[in-house]
Amino acid sequence: MGFEKCHPAVNFIYFTTVIAGMIVFKHPIFLLISFVCAFIYSIKRNGLKALVFNVILLPCVAAYAFYYSSYNHFGVTVLQQNMIGNNMTLESLVYGFVLGFVIAGVLIWFSCVYSVFTTDKVVYLFGKVSPRLSLFLAIILRMVPRIKKEAEKINTAQRGIGRGANQGNVFQRLRNSIRILSMLITWTIDSLTLVSESMRSRGSSLRGRKAFSIYRFDNRDRAYVVSNFACLTVIFMAVMLKQTDILYDPRILMNPITTMSYLFYVGYAVFCLMPLGLELWTEYRFWKARKVL
Amino acid sequence: MAHFQIKDLSFSYPTAKGKKSLDGVSLSIEKGEYIVLCGKSGSGKTTLLRQLKSVLAPHGKKQGEILFNGTPIEKVNQRVQSAKIGYVMQNPDDQIVTDKVWHELAFGLESLGCDQKTMRARVAEMACYFGIQDWFHRDVANLSGGQKQLLNLASIMAMQPEILILDEPTSQLDPIAASDFLNTVRKINIELGTTVIITEHRLEDIFPYADRAVVMDGGKIIADDTPRNIGKLLYKQKNDMFAAMPTPIRVFYGAGGNGDCPLTVREGRTWLSKTYPEPMVNILPAEELDDEIEKPALSLKELWFRYEKDSPDVLRGVSADVPAGTLYAIVGGNGAGKSTTLKAVCGICKPYRGKVKVFGKPVEKYKSTELFGGCLAMLPQDPKSLFVKKTVREDLAEMTKDEKRIAEIAAVCEIKSLLSSHPYDLSGGEQQRAALAKVLLTEPRLLLLDEPTKGIDSFFKEKLATILCKLKEQGITIVMVSHDVEFCAKYADMVSMFFDGQMLTTDTPRRFFGNNSFYTTAANRMSRHVFSMAVTAEDVVELCRQNKEAAV
Numbered sequence: 035m036g037f038e039k040c041h042p043a044v045n046f047i048y049f050t051t052v053i054a055g056m057i058v059f060k061h062p063i064f065l066l067i068s069f070v071c072a073f074i075y076s077i078k079r080n081g082l083k084a085l086v087f088n089v090i091l092l093p094c095v096a097a098y099a100f101y102y103s104s105y106n107h108f109g110v111t112v113l114q115q116n117m118i119g120n121n122m123t124l125e126s127l128v129y130g131f132v133l134g135f136v137i138a139g140v141l142i143w144f145s146c147v148y149s150v151f152t153t154d155k156v157v158y159l160f161g162k163v164s165p166r167l168s169l170f171l172a173i174i175l176r177m178v179p180r181i182k183k184e185a186e187k188i189n190t191a192q193r194g195i196g197r198g199a200n201q202g203n204v205f206q207r208l209r210n211s212i213r214i215l216s217m218l219i220t221w222t223i224d225s226l227t228l229v230s231e232s233m234r235s236r237g238s239s240l241r242g243r244k245a246f247s248i249y250r251f252d253n254r255d256r257a258y259v260v261s262n263f264a265c266l267t268v269i270f271m272a273v274m275l276k277q278t279d280i281l282y283d284p285r286i287l288m289n290p291i292t293t294m295s296y297l298f299y300v301g302y303a304v305f306c307l308m309p310l311g312l313e314l315w316t317e318y319r320f321w322k323a324r325k326v327l
Numbered sequence: 328m329a330h331f332q333i334k335d336l337s338f339s340y341p342t343a344k345g346k347k348s349l350d351g352v353s354l355s356i357e358k359g360e361y362i363v364l365c366g367k368s369g370s371g372k373t374t375l376l377r378q379l380k381s382v383l384a385p386h387g388k389k390q391g392e393i394l395f396n397g398t399p400i401e402k403v404n405q406r407v408q409s410a411k412i413g414y415v416m417q418n419p420d421d422q423i424v425t426d427k428v429w430h431e432l433a434f435g436l437e438s439l440g441c442d443q444k445t446m447r448a449r450v451a452e453m454a455c456y457f458g459i460q461d462w463f464h465r466d467v468a469n470l471s472g473g474q475k476q477l478l479n480l481a482s483i484m485a486m487q488p489e490i491l492i493l494d495e496p497t498s499q500l501d502p503i504a505a506s507d508f509l510n511t512v513r514k515i516n517i518e519l520g521t522t523v524i525i526t527e528h529r530l531e532d533i534f535p536y537a538d539r540a541v542v543m544d545g546g547k548i549i550a551d552d553t554p555r556n557i558g559k560l561l562y563k564q565k566n567d568m569f570a571a572m573p574t575p576i577r578v579f580y581g582a583g584g585n586g587d588c589p590l591t592v593r594e595g596r597t598w599l600s601k602t603y604p605e606p607m608v609n610i611l612p613a614e615e616l617d618d619e620i621e622k623p624a625l626s627l628k629e630l631w632f633r634y635e636k637d638s639p640d641v642l643r644g645v646s647a648d649v650p651a652g653t654l655y656a657i658v659g660g661n662g663a664g665k666s667t668t669l670k671a672v673c674g675i676c677k678p679y680r681g682k683v684k685v686f687g688k689p690v691e692k693y694k695s696t697e698l699f700g701g702c703l704a705m706l707p708q709d710p711k712s713l714f715v716k717k718t719v720r721e722d723l724a725e726m727t728k729d730e731k732r733i734a735e736i737a738a739v740c741e742i743k744s745l746l747s748s749h750p751y752d753l754s755g756g757e758q759q760r761a762a763l764a765k766v767l768l769t770e771p772r773l774l775l776l777d778e779p780t781k782g783i784d785s786f787f788k789e790k791l792a793t794i795l796c797k798l799k800e801q802g803i804t805i806v807m808v809s810h811d812v813e814f815c816a817k818y819a820d821m822v823s824m825f826f827d828g829q830m831l832t833t834d835t836p837r838r839f840f841g842n843n844s845f846y847t848t849a850a851n852r853m854s855r856h857v858f859s860m861a862v863t864a865e866d867v868v869e870l871c872r873q874n875k876e877a878a879v
Binding site: 228235 | 380382383405406409410414416418420421422423424425426427429430433434435436437438439440441442443446447450464467468479482483486670673675695696698699700704705706707709711712713714715716725726751765766769775
């Protein structure tokens with residue numbers, strides 16, 4: 035019912051923009067907004083697993099910041115000198131934290147991407163660029179699990195005559211494994227030949243290939259794209275007004291926070307929370323529809 | 328105008344040194360016909376079918392002409408050929424290109440460059456016609472063999488072909504999926520008028536419905552007539568192919584019947600009741616099974632097994648005793664756990680309860696080298712997965728250094744002429760025998776066979792049966808898992824029914840199949856109202872003969 039039910043193009047536009055935002059904005063407030071939203075959304079999508087992953091990321095961020103500041107010594111506010119006599123500065127430490135959060139944030143956003151984007155959405159998007167490329171991708175997606183299965187099958191067959199990859203002494207095992215691998219390669223080539231025959235038989239070499247899709251661009255998708263770009267406009271204003279700019283070197287310098295700034299923060303938060311909002315809204319609608327019955 | 332007109336077609340492969348794979352073949356196929364092409368493996372069926380579609384035609388020297396709707400096939404453009412001539416191949420897995428069912432259905436339409444709206448409509452239409460809606464969104468990898476082959480058919484039908492060519496489409500399927508598939512093909516022929524040309528081992532399912540049967544031998548067409556006449560002709564010629572005919576035909580001519588021969592079990596029953604209204608002899612002796620088996624070669628005691636901790640049990644208390652020196656067959660439906668039982672015997676699957684004893688010793692007490700060197704060996708379902716070298720000879724040399732022994736085994740399995748070929752280039756039956764040779768070189772006393780008759784034609788089946796009999800004479804115990812009731816009825820010493828993770832009943836084939844009324848051989852279904860305990864065509868013929876003698 036969630037964001038994954040939207041058109042792949044919508045998913046794609048959203049995630050590219052939101053991850054771009056995460057990477058580009060080094061301003062702590064924007065950074066924090068995006069990070070927190072990613073944090074919440076990933077938990078909404080992946081539950082406890084996401085929570086564990088995200089929480090583990092936090093000490094990593096701190097560790098990265100300390101690592102970064104012990105190798106970079108820009109800035110004017112010296113906190114202390116380390117054992118080899120280099121200055122540890124506040125600026126580099128803060129910047130280390132900023133970079134750490136950017137990386138962690140991108141990772142969390144990607145965990146959301148992973149749960150929203152199924153392989154056929156990727157194939158579809160590639161199909162928009164080039165039907166042949168997407169076909170190629172689909173073939174790989176089919177072949178890889180097949181090869182894995184065949185490897186298992188060959189191994190089982192070999193075990194049935196005492197020549198499996200885990201039978202005999204170390205040398206025999208090694209020899210058996212190599213044999214299995216070499217046969218797997220032969221099998222793959224053989225099977226690809228047959229697949230290509232089946233493809234040609236169904237006209238894959240004809241000109242003017244089109245990509246089929248089961249997706250439909252509906253009104254919800256339109257509404258989503260419109261809101262997406264409305265938010266982006268607000269954020270763009272913030273960029274034009276230098277509200278997202280910040281300097282860490284040599285001193286932390288940023289434009290003063292005004293009433294206008296809050297508008298931008300809210301705009302950015304709305305943008306980052308859009309998929310979560312969509313999911314909560316659909317769930318609410320579903321719940322309500324159920325209740326009436 | 329004929330749909331396909333083949334005029335005096337000859338063909339030889341470049342490697343064949345002038346030997347013709349097709350020799351002066353002439354055949355005319357009318358629109359809407361349903362034609363069965365039969366013949367032994369290697370008789371040129373596949374070569375002929377491939378000539379009918381340019382992209383699939385093998386390289387080689389070709390003479391003669393093929394006309395498609397009056398135009399020479401080389402001049403028919405690729406777009407028309409792709410759409411109008413549908414071709415289904417043997418292995419369901421190797422034909423599926425993409426990873427999703429819906430994508431596969433649309434594959435041909437994508438190639439033709441149809442617009443989205445047409446594609447959607449056609450795909451929807453196909454999904455409904457073939458009953459694919461329920462698994463429309465699934466990954467291809469999760470489908471059963473039967474579903475995969477149905478998907479192949481549907482994705483070809485989506486292009487709306489005029490003619491459908493099927494090259495042994497059900498050889499990799501279990502009997503139920505196979506007859507489902509063949510029924511669908513028949514439905515297409517009847518409801519849509521699509522011309523069908525099919526080669527098939529399972530003639531019982533298609534012979535009664537075919538308009539014409541064409542028999543090939545050595546690259547030539549030796550007969551081209553209605554199925555009824557073909558049966559008569561092959562019987563008169565004493566052709567090897569007669570053994571492949573459906574049971575009613577074999578019984579009819581075997582018992583010296585006159586007039587029109589029956590094609591289906593129903594017709595066979597009518598004919599039998601007319602000919603033998605009150606048979607004098609109506610039962611064949613069926614020996615009973617000994618209750619006590621002394622020193623079983625293999626004994627299974629209440630095996631329980633599951634693949635994952637939370638998955639359902641596959642084996643639920645399997646018990647069996649296999650007497651030494653017998654051919655023991657296990658029959659039963661798909662996914663009942665038959666293959667898993669074999670795996671449990673050779674220790675690939677470890678049951679969490681129960682005992683496997685091989686020659687009186689628990690299997691886990693054997694050392695691996697001891698178990699697989701001279702004690703037991705398993706022939707897997709797909710013989711291909713046993714080969715690891717470039718030639719059959721090298722593959723056999725893998726197992727033993729003893730050249731003499733290799734030559735002996737090669738002679739037993741009748742693969743001497745195949746030793747220098749690549750294992751992948753052999754036909755299904757040849758692969759099966761080469762794999763059997765490889766397995767036999769471990770000198771097993773207990774041989775486990777997983778579906779040994781899968782994808783083999785009746786001629787090779789008989790060969791396999793003779794080999795198995797020879798092995799039995801040498802004192803080798805054979806346990807075989809199979810879907811092939813006809814084969815089990817004819818050659819097994821004991822048959823067990825596997826159902827729901829258990830071995831339910833065990834008996835001699837005659838008593839086992841004689842007492843079943845659904846899960847039994849065609850001969851038994853055809854004759855059970857007049858004779859009892861007749862389970863093979865030979866049994867029925869024998870009873871007919873005895874009755875004739877008694878009448879005299």
